Amino acid sequence: MELLSFLKQSGLFTDxxxxxxxxxxxRERFPKGTEIPIYTKYSQHLFFIESGLLRTYYVQDGKDITxxxxxxxxxxxxxxxxxxxxxxxxxxxxxxxxxxxxxxYPHFLALEERYPRLAxxxxxxxxxxxxxxSQKLNLLQFxxxxxxxxxxxxxxxxxxxxxxxxxxxxxxxxxxxxLSVVRGxxx
Numbered sequence: 001m002e003l004l005s006f007l008k009q010s011g012l013f014t015d016x017x018x019x020x021x022x023x024x025x026x027r028e029r030f031p032k033g034t035e036i037p038i039y040t041k042y043s044q045h046l047f048f049i050e051s052g053l054l055r056t057y058y059v060q061d062g063k064d065i066t067x068x069x070x071x072x073x074x075x076x077x078x079x080x081x082x083x084x085x086x087x088x089x090x091x092x093x094x095x096x097x098x099x100x101x102x103x104x105y106p107h108f109l110a111l112e113e114r115y116p117r118l119a120x121x122x123x124x125x126x127x128x129x130x131x132x133x134s135q136k137l138n139l140l141q142f143x144x145x146x147x148x149x150x151x152x153x154x155x156x157x158x159x160x161x162x163x164x165x166x167x168x169x170x171x172x173x174x175x176x177x178x179l180s181v182v183r184g185x186x187x
Contacts, residue, residue, distance in 0.1 A: 003050060021111060026101065030094040032097050043078045046082075046103055047077065047100045049074050050099045052100075053071045054071070055095050064166075068136075075122065095167070139172070145182050149172060
């Protein structure tokens with residue numbers, strides 16, 4: 001969904017406000033498989049994903065570890081860069097062709113002063129993300145591989161067949177072999 005439609009659907013803004021907010025963002029496209037280093041190591045940009053799927057990840061001991069997945073109708077930002085003035089620890093990859101709208105965070109703050117309901121929109125999204133991160137932490141700390149996979153399929157049914165098994169396995173903190181066994185038992 002395009003940002004303009006998303007803003008209109010929220011019911012928080014007039015049509016004119018939606019157009020003004022949308023115009024403050026710039027559209028960018030990333031082909032499938034693109035690493036997006038320009039924004040991930042040190043950036044002050046906030047993104048809205050209009051289409052496609054992004055994966056955040058890091059490399060530890062030579063292994064690629066999926067941190068999270070971000071898809072349509074969601075915001076993403078390099079939190080460490082924006083809020084703590086540090087290099088962000090995660091890299092970004094376009095798992096599918098992505099179309100995003102981007103805005104420098106200082107410009108977003110100025111826009112938010114003009115349209116205070118933007119804060120509500122991001123707050124609501126942040127609460128959803130906080131809940132998802134909390135669920136993931138619980139899974140990694142306390143649940144078996146089978147329960148982790150089942151929870152992943154419940155939490156992210158729209159990602160089925162869009163994400164590689166390797167990415168799912170690393171997201172769940174299990175080996176790809178263990179994931180294959182768990183998936184085989186589900187059939």
